[in-house]
Structure formats: C-alpha cells, structure tokens
Amino acid sequence: MKAISERPAAAESREVPGHWEGDLIIGAGGRSAIATLVERSSRYVMLGHLGRERSAEAVRDSLITTLAELPASLRGTLTWDQGAEMAEHQAFSIATHFDVYFADPGSPWQRGSNENTNGLLRQYFPKGTDLAGHDREHLRAIAEELNGRPRKTLDWDTPAERLAALLDAS
Numbered sequence: 001m002k003a004i005s006e007r008p009a010a011a012e013s014r015e016v017p018g019h020w021e022g023d024l025i026i027g028a029g030g031r032s033a034i035a036t037l038v039e040r041s042s043r044y045v046m047l048g049h050l051g052r053e054r055s056a057e058a059v060r061d062s063l064i065t066t067l068a069e070l071p072a073s074l075r076g077t078l079t080w081d082q083g084a085e086m087a088e089h090q091a092f093s094i095a096t097h098f099d100v101y102f103a104d105p106g107s108p109w110q111r112g113s114n115e116n117t118n119g120l121l122r123q124y125f126p127k128g129t130d131l132a133g134h135d136r137e138h139l140r141a142i143a144e145e146l147n148g149r150p151r152k153t154l155d156w157d158t159p160a161e162r163l164a165a166l167l168d169a170s
Helices: 009-013 056-067 089-096 108-121 136-147 159-169
Strands: 019-026 033-039 045-051 077-080 099-102
Touching (some): 019 108, 033 108, 045 056, 045 136, 077 108, 089 099
Parallel strands (some): 077 099
Antiparallel strands (some): 019 033, 033 045
16 A cells, blocks of 8 residues: 555646546445546546445445546656555556555545535435435446536636646647
8 A cells, every 4th residue: 555645746736647646435334436547737637436335345446437537748757545445456557557655544635526516416416315326327427517517716717627638738
C-alpha cells in the first residue's frame, strides 16, 4: 500500500492531468453503492456501477470498466481512502496502469475534490436511498450533467470543457 505522502508532486499541484481521487457513496443500510471518481485538474467526474455488491473484487471490476475509455495521458494516479473495498488495488493497477495511493486514516480533506463531488452527487442520490436501481446509463447521464455544470474553481468553465482542453493539448 502506497501512502499519499509518496504520491508524485504533480498530483498535488493539479497542473498535470491524469490524477484522480475516488470513493464510494453508500446507499440505505449500507446495502448499495456507487463508485465516484474525480480528475483533480479538471474536476471531471466518472461514476462506477456497483449495485448491491461492495466487495473488493466488485469495486476493482467496476473501476476497471469505468476507466477503460480513458486515454493513456489521463492514467496517472488514483488516491483512495483506506477502506477494505480497495483490497484489490494491485490487480486494479496492473489492469489499468494507474498507481494507487491511500489517504491517511481519518483525513478526507486529502481527497477534497472527491469529497466535494460526493456532496454534489447527494443532490441526485440522497442519503438513505437505495442506489442499486441506478444502471450504468443513468450514472453516465448524471456524470454528464455534473461535467456540464460551470464551476467557480474552474473560472466558470465546466469540467467537460477543461478535460477537452487537456486532451486537445496532449
């Protein structure tokens, strides 16, 4: 397990694209979940379908599927908390070419973009609701809506615009 203190300086600076933060949002009674991913420089959001399955294997497979479309230029690091759902992080790294780093225990601010995004996602997925009913297409539509929302932190650009500019530049 690599600690966040070992993460490259480029990931911290947000100047270089391809560094992601991830987490799960959990549904009613802990019986459903959605994987959330946020690219640090553009704040671009991707959502992984989990339904009722939160095992490390299910999370690994969902993340691999969700990130499969990314070009190599956007595959740098993934920072996650120390939850058991990332026990398969080495297999995930081999399959995706991402280096995985783990935030310090009890330090959600070390993944601040993801924590903020999870707050925005609760507008679509209120706490105490069953998340299993949201299929991949619905999750993709919600991510597109969030990626089309202008952000003050991006000088009122949208995450989709920032990501497109990054891809055009590379």
